[in-house]
Amino acid sequence: QKEVEQDPGPLSVPEGAIVSLNCTYSNSAFQYFMWYRQYSRKGPELLMYTYSSGNKEDGRFTAQVDKSSKYISLFIRDSQPSDSATYLCAMSLNRDDKIIFGKGTRLHILP
Amino acid sequence: NAGVTQTPKFRVLKTGQSMTLLCAQDMNHEYMYWYRQDPGMGLRLIHYSVGEGTTAKGEVPDGYNVSRLKKQNFLLGLESAAPSQTSVYFCASSFRGTLFKNEQFFGPGTRLTVL
Numbered sequence: 001q002k003e004v005e006q007d008p009g010p011l012s013v014p015e016g017a018i019v020s021l022n023c024t025y026s027n028s029a030f031q032y033f034m035w036y037r038q039y040s041r042k043g044p045e046l047l048m049y050t051y052s053s054g055n056k057e058d059g060r061f062t063a064q065v066d067k068s069s070k071y072i073s074l075f076i077r078d079s080q081p082s083d084s085a086t087y088l089c090a091m092s093l094n095r096d097d098k099i100i101f102g103k104g105t106r107l108h109i110l111p
Numbered sequence: 112n113a114g115v116t117q118t119p120k121f122r123v124l125k126t127g128q129s130m131t132l133l134c135a136q137d138m139n140h141e142y143m144y145w146y147r148q149d150p151g152m153g154l155r156l157i158h159y160s161v162g163e164g165t166t167a168k169g170e171v172p173d174g175y176n177v178s179r180l181k182k183q184n185f186l187l188g189l190e191s192a193a194p195s196q197t198s199v200y201f202c203a204s205s206f207r208g209t210l211f212k213n214e215q216f217f218g219p220g221t222r223l224t225v226l
Binding site: 006034042043046092097099101102104 | 156214
């Protein structure tokens, strides 16, 4: 079993829809959970950063962590064509540790 | 601030040739990383450095060497390129320490093709 599993997609949804992106992981010791966004032919950039379980909201984006299920989610409300990108989940044991990335999910928001 | 820059942006090599990829950051970050990104494989860590003069192996280090002679620069070398090294290479950097969010800042990538 890989440490971090993420469906590669592609996922196509109409503009304005709510998008749900997910990852599962196997190492229960992970404490820090991140979502990076990568536009085509660009480097990834940090989108959301959470510690331990719970929810974190930032504008149209909500990150959710369920440590009991080893499952993290990213929700995008009122999706826009500019949200079309690859979303990589990522996690680490602590703040001073290497980050383990998922393979990324390609998202297309259709106008 | 330029952030993380990578040189070159594109390169085509023949099998057996050598080259060096340069990464530079102007954010005074202690940690630097080299990743490769391939379709269906995601980001895989090649080598990383936790400070000037130090390097360590990542997940896929074979066929690559690195050096961190200056804090702001991290070089990735391919001594004898192989077609399996065709990929997009990303450099990243981050602060060290638990006072900081474990955020990595990525460069724009180098697209390498080995024929």
